[in-house]
Amino acid sequence: METSPEASTMAQGLRIVRLVTEREKSGRQLLGVSQLAAELQLDQSRVSRLTQELCDIGLLEREERGPFRAGPRFFGLAASLNDGWFREAGAELEKLVSSLGLRARVSVRAGFRVLLVRASSNDMAAGGFAYPGMITPVWCTGAGRALLWDHKRKGLDALLQDVSFIGVGGPQAAHSVSEVWELMARDRPQGYVAAAEEFEHGIHELAVPVRDGHGRITAALSVLGQYEQLRGNAGRVAAALVDSATRLSGGSRAAG
Structure with a gap:
């Protein structure tokens, strides 16, 4: 490869x-x-x-x-990867692959970027482009918006104030902070992020936050697939994601 x-x-x-x-x-x-x-x-x-x-x-x-x-981000990242959730993440990703047939990822945030730290075996297969360390934008990915789940509007404005939205992301990507906020407000009532073709053409992503023992968001758990794979199935997929994220958050509390 x-x-x-x-x-x-x-x-x-x-x-x-x-x-x-x-x-x-x-x-x-x-x-x-x-x-x-x-x-x-x-x-x-x-x-x-x-x-x-x-x-x-x-x-x-x-x-x-x-x-x-x-x-400072190095120490924060090192601390989060030393937590219990990271040790359990690989097994949870493969469970999602087995039950849903979708690609699965765990990501963390570095400023306005998303850092992929673990991906399922089918996401890193020959011909794929996912690899640990891959960086994507925080505003036009499901994982990114899951990592921003607790942000207030003022904090979002401050985080994205210097971002250039032009030419970044897929056909449905947000092009302003206001558009990002609208997507976040849309997703909160359903309890998970749904990103349709926001980063990659033809790819839909569902994501939820993973929290540490103090309730703070430390990572995002997401699955990706074609529209046909998720059509009429988003509720079941989201429920499986929430269950996995809850177990990972439990591992974080146990480690703490």
Whole structure:
């Protein structure tokens, strides 16, 4: 299976994060762009671009043009992945595949982006594009809006104020904060997010939040499929999602 440019970029980004955090943890000298490029044998301009993106989503940080260190989002992500839900997520995803015949994913939020952390076996099959570490927008994916489930309008405005909606997402994607809010308001009474062709043409996604032991949203659980697979079946699929998310939330409480 050929590696996509997106997968290659993510792999290089994760190598950078790993090198930075390992050096910081060991107390060794922290590195800037040129040193990172030399250590990883990557082009310096590419490292500069990747580190800027990693700083933008909070996985790395630096003062002015100094060396890089782990950013606040790195610690939040590490803490969430150390929770009980993550250890149980793989089994829950395969249960959803077995019972529903759909692709299933677990994702977390990094600012206004969604980071895929686990995907079902049928979602990562040869020819597919899903892979752990894949980044998608928070406003035009089912998982993204599930991660925003508890947001108030003011918080949503602040989160998406610098986002460019133009040219992003599928044919039914929201193109403004107001449109995102309308979709969130529409979904709340039914208890789950329904995203129809918002990120990918022909793909429908249902999603629900996963909460930690304190009731805070820590992840999103979602399933994806063609319209024909979900037609007249959304209620049953959503109920299965809610049950899985409840079990994962229970695992989080047990771990806490």
